[in-house]
Amino acid sequence: MTDRALEGVRVIEFTDEIGSYCGRLLGDLGAEVIKVEPPGGGRERHVGPFITGFEGEPDASLAFWVHNTSKKSVVLDLDLPGAQETARKLALSADIVLEDYPVGYLSARGLGYEQLRSQKPSLVYTSVTGFGQTGPHAGWAYADIVGQAMGGLMTLAGQQSDPPNLIYGRQADVSASIHAAQGTMIALLHAEATGQGQLVDVSAQEAVSISQETAMQFWDFHKKNRTRTGELGALPIRLPGSGTLKTKDGYVLLLIIAPAGKDLPDLVAWMREEGKAGKLDEEPYASLLAKFNMAFLTQLMGNPAEAVTVLQHLGAMNQEIANFFASKTAKEAYEEGQNRQLLVGIVSTPKDLAENTQLRARDWYVTFPEAPAGPAVEFPGPPYRLSETPALIARPPRLGEHTEAVLAAL
Amino acid sequence: MSKRPLEGLRVADFSWFGAGPIAANTLCHFGAEVVRIESETKVDGIRMVHPFAMNPDGTFKSGYNVSGYFNNYNTGKLSMSLNLNTEKGQEIGYRIIEKSDFFLTNFTPRVVDKWNLRYDQITKVNPSIIAAYAPMQGLEGPHRDFLGFGAVLTPVTGISEMSGFPNRPPFGIGTNYPDYVINPGHTVTAMLAAHRYRLKTGKGQCVELPQLESVVNALGTAVAERLANGTNPTRTGNRHPAYSPHGAFRCADDPGSVNSPDRWVVVACRDDAEWMRVAGVLGHGDIAQDGRFNSLVARKDNEDELEGLVNSWTAGWKAEELCAALQAAGVPAGVVQNAQDMLDRDPHLKDREYYQYVEHAEAGREAHDSPAARLSETPGWVPGPAPLMGEHTMDVCERIIGLTMDEIADLLAEGVLV
Numbered sequence: 001m002t003d004r005a006l007e008g009v010r011v012i013e014f015t016d017e018i019g020s021y022c023g024r025l026l027g028d029l030g031a032e033v034i035k036v037e038p039p040g041g042g043r044e045r046h047v048g049p050f051i052t053g054f055e056g057e058p059d060a061s062l063a064f065w066v067h068n069t070s071k072k073s074v075v076l077d078l079d080l081p082g083a084q085e086t087a088r089k090l091a092l093s094a095d096i097v098l099e100d101y102p103v104g105y106l107s108a109r110g111l112g113y114e115q116l117r118s119q120k121p122s123l124v125y126t127s128v129t130g131f132g133q134t135g136p137h138a139g140w141a142y143a144d145i146v147g148q149a150m151g152g153l154m155t156l157a158g159q160q161s162d163p164p165n166l167i168y169g170r171q172a173d174v175s176a177s178i179h180a181a182q183g184t185m186i187a188l189l190h191a192e193a194t195g196q197g198q199l200v201d202v203s204a205q206e207a208v209s210i211s212q213e214t215a216m217q218f219w220d221f222h223k224k225n226r227t228r229t230g231e232l233g234a235l236p237i238r239l240p241g242s243g244t245l246k247t248k249d250g251y252v253l254l255l256i257i258a259p260a261g262k263d264l265p266d267l268v269a270w271m272r273e274e275g276k277a278g279k280l281d282e283e284p285y286a287s288l289l290a291k292f293n294m295a296f297l298t299q300l301m302g303n304p305a306e307a308v309t310v311l312q313h314l315g316a317m318n319q320e321i322a323n324f325f326a327s328k329t330a331k332e333a334y335e336e337g338q339n340r341q342l343l344v345g346i347v348s349t350p351k352d353l354a355e356n357t358q359l360r361a362r363d364w365y366v367t368f369p370e371a372p373a374g375p376a377v378e379f380p381g382p383p384y385r386l387s388e389t390p391a392l393i394a395r396p397p398r399l400g401e402h403t404e405a406v407l408a409a410l
Numbered sequence: 411m412s413k414r415p416l417e418g419l420r421v422a423d424f425s426w427f428g429a430g431p432i433a434a435n436t437l438c439h440f441g442a443e444v445v446r447i448e449s450e451t452k453v454d455g456i457r458m459v460h461p462f463a464m465n466p467d468g469t470f471k472s473g474y475n476v477s478g479y480f481n482n483y484n485t486g487k488l489s490m491s492l493n494l495n496t497e498k499g500q501e502i503g504y505r506i507i508e509k510s511d512f513f514l515t516n517f518t519p520r521v522v523d524k525w526n527l528r529y530d531q532i533t534k535v536n537p538s539i540i541a542a543y544a545p546m547q548g549l550e551g552p553h554r555d556f557l558g559f560g561a562v563l564t565p566v567t568g569i570s571e572m573s574g575f576p577n578r579p580p581f582g583i584g585t586n587y588p589d590y591v592i593n594p595g596h597t598v599t600a601m602l603a604a605h606r607y608r609l610k611t612g613k614g615q616c617v618e619l620p621q622l623e624s625v626v627n628a629l630g631t632a633v634a635e636r637l638a639n640g641t642n643p644t645r646t647g648n649r650h651p652a653y654s655p656h657g658a659f660r661c662a663d664d665p666g667s668v669n670s671p672d673r674w675v676v677v678a679c680r681d682d683a684e685w686m687r688v689a690g691v692l693g694h695g696d697i698a699q700d701g702r703f704n705s706l707v708a709r710k711d712n713e714d715e716l717e718g719l720v721n722s723w724t725a726g727w728k729a730e731e732l733c734a735a736l737q738a739a740g741v742p743a744g745v746v747q748n749a750q751d752m753l754d755r756d757p758h759l760k761d762r763e764y765y766q767y768v769e770h771a772e773a774g775r776e777a778h779d780s781p782a783a784r785l786s787e788t789p790g791w792v793p794g795p796a797p798l799m800g801e802h803t804m805d806v807c808e809r810i811i812g813l814t815m816d817e818i819a820d821l822l823a824e825g826v827l828v
Contacts, residue, residue, distance in 0.1 A: 005603035006606065065634060066634055140742075152748065159581075167573050167583050169628065171628075178599070182595055186790075189606060199786040200783055201784040202784070210782070217479060220753060223668060225749055228584055343562060350572075354633060380627055382623070386603070386615055388613055
């Protein structure tokens with residue numbers, strides 16, 4: 001039998017959208033995670049996309065699946081006193097309680113941190129909410145987009161002329177859950193060493209703050225706000241070997257002018273081999289490209305006269321490079337470019353990821369032979385590989401699938 | 411102050427740029443001693459990235475120690491200068507690893523090989539170490555030597571394809587996003603899980619975190635949908651499959667918002683009741699009964715029109731006031747905050763003292779992100795400023811690996827401790 005890192009750890013979770021990914025990480029690492037769900041299931045079970053042919057069914061929501069693997073499901077109506085008592089017993093049987101209800105909801109039902117810890121001092125109680133347990137906004141309503149906005153991410157994403165962009169994949173929820181997983185692990189280790197439990201309070205707004213990158217220090221040091229710069233990113237203009245370029249069937253991102261990897265002459269060599277270097281082998285482009293890297297650009301910024309002469313040639317160079325990538329598929333451009341140590345990233349579509357050479361070669365995807373809805377299906381694999389105690393992904397539970405068994409054993 | 415929970419544990423941190431150092435930073439916040447291995451022969455690139463601290467006369471400070479970007483992610487660590495391109499440097503590296511509980515690197519497998527830092531090599535000096543490797547694509551496989559960093563990973567993992575408006579190319583989200591939470595957070599979670607197993611069994615292990623796998627795991631439903639349904643979903647802007655309206659709506663400009671005066675409020679209407687409350691707050695309660703908008707299906711069918719209407723209603727509002735009014739009505743709403751808001755204007759973050767300020771010898775007073783997981787009994791905190799390059803080389807050599815002054819002098823002379 002495979003050893004599991006979190007063998008013997010029991011987690012009772014009262015989560016919906018914000019904290020469920022945290023429970024999933026613990027479950028995949030071997031904890032017994034029992035999700036207590038309201039009758040009918042929470043919001044996450046009712047949000048698509050759904051398995052085709054099972055639209056709207058609570059067992060068929062992929063939004064639920066991706067955050068709820070390796071769990072058991074128990075249905076309890078926490079508005080009923082009897083069910084509250086059962087939930088209390090369940091919670092007290094756990095090492096960890098994980099919850100993401102609005103602040104005060106569970107304590108109104110006898111399931112708050114203070115109430116449970118008085119009976120079980122070693123309990124780790126992790127609360128994952130939009131704004132945390134304290135402070136003037138602790139009672140605010142929350143959804144993922146609110147966390148991304150209030151946490152400083154959206155202001156950095158998008159084209160200046162568009163509204164700020166949301167990042168795909170409920171990243172405020174995910175960030176809160178990942179911080180919660182780290183905090184919960186630290187608290188668990190402490191509880192196991194000393195018998196002392198505690199509250200782990202995670203705010204989604206704070207969880208995404210660190211992803212502001214340098215925006216925080218631009219304000220702190222320079223009193224300037226970083227803003228969204230869309231397609232050009234950090235560059236003032238499109239430079240050869242940079243930016244998002246069209247291919248035959250999709251897009252690639254070039255960052256060849258970044259310090260890592262080979263420089264533009266190696267790109268031109270590749271183009272030349274295929275007879276597609278065009279004007280880039282002619283002057284003045286050839287000598288310009290030979291020295292075109294970050295150091296050259298930095299020097300150029302201090303020399304406006306030279307900059308003007310360089311600037312007038314950028315359009316032609318960009319066009320030759322764009323033509324070259326337009327002649328390839330995104331996958332060809334990515335794999336061949338990277339094999340030449342050129343910083344080319346494929347803009348992967350979900351299909352590209354499902355077929356990704358590296359992920360397939362490493363056998364990353366897992367299979368659920370008996371899916372909660374629909375036929376056997378492949379599913380994304382774990383975030384990490386632990387040599388002694390692998391993260392193993394068991395299929396998500398059907399709504400209430402384990403109610404009887406779990407309550408009978410209580 | 412209380413004892414921090416990871417005190418007594420040491421991390422040999424052979425990582426650089428974002429994802430690795432942030433993982434070690436979290437361990438440091440909670441009390442681990444983190445020895446950052448650095449070298450002037452291969453300087454961590456983010457020591458040289460803006461923003462730099464400023465002099466009183468408005469010029470930028472210079473050197474390796476004044477990048478706010480680097481300093482935020484390396485608080486409280488020790489910095490040891492060590493040239494791993496030399497054989498003696500590698501020997502010293504092993505001696506630090508021997509005295510450590512965790513090893514961490516995010517260098518490419520090629521560099522790990524070059525410096526002889528593979529798991530089978532370092533376990534010869536420390537069999538029970540937990541060794542975390544976080545390369546872009548994994549330690550093995552046909553793409554193991556592919557280059558990248560957060561900005562490349564963003565398109566490769568599908569985030570770029572799936573984010574932004576459908577009428578725009580997939581140009582990404584403006585940052586090296588996966589470096590900051592997903593990859594370091596997964597790394598720490600796995601390292602601590604492995605530590606629990608070691609406490610029970612005495613066995614260390616190798617933790618491999620291929621950043622590609624780590625990020626696609628956290629991407630949401632896109633790939634699962636491809637695998638299950640055979641579709642190839644793409645970006646849908648700020649919209650949501652089951653909530654509407656859902657997006658950012660423009661409010662009145664705020665000239666006090668420095669070089670970013672445009673102000674936006676986000677709203678997520680998860681059901682008809684929330685939509686009716688939004689319409690009410692905006693003074694158009696009557697529209698909620700309109701057949702074009704009175705159910706989710708109707709709102710999705712008429713979403714362009716709906717968003718246009720909401721935008722026309724929000725236009726005159728001060729963003730903070732609209733947000734407060736919507737929240738008072740129980741609707742999930744928020745201001746699209748910039749860093750000025752986060753650091754200086756958000757009363758909630760101030761009340762919770764999320765940003766912690768420390769004095770840095772060269773950069774001066776700096777704001778830092780504090781641990782986002784707040785532990786009531788054994789909290790973590792920003793333990794001090796980021797180290798100057800090589801600031802603790804002598805301390806590490808003497809105290810941790812027990813070199814004599816003569817030995818240290820020889821190593822300095824031979825160019826090993828640089």
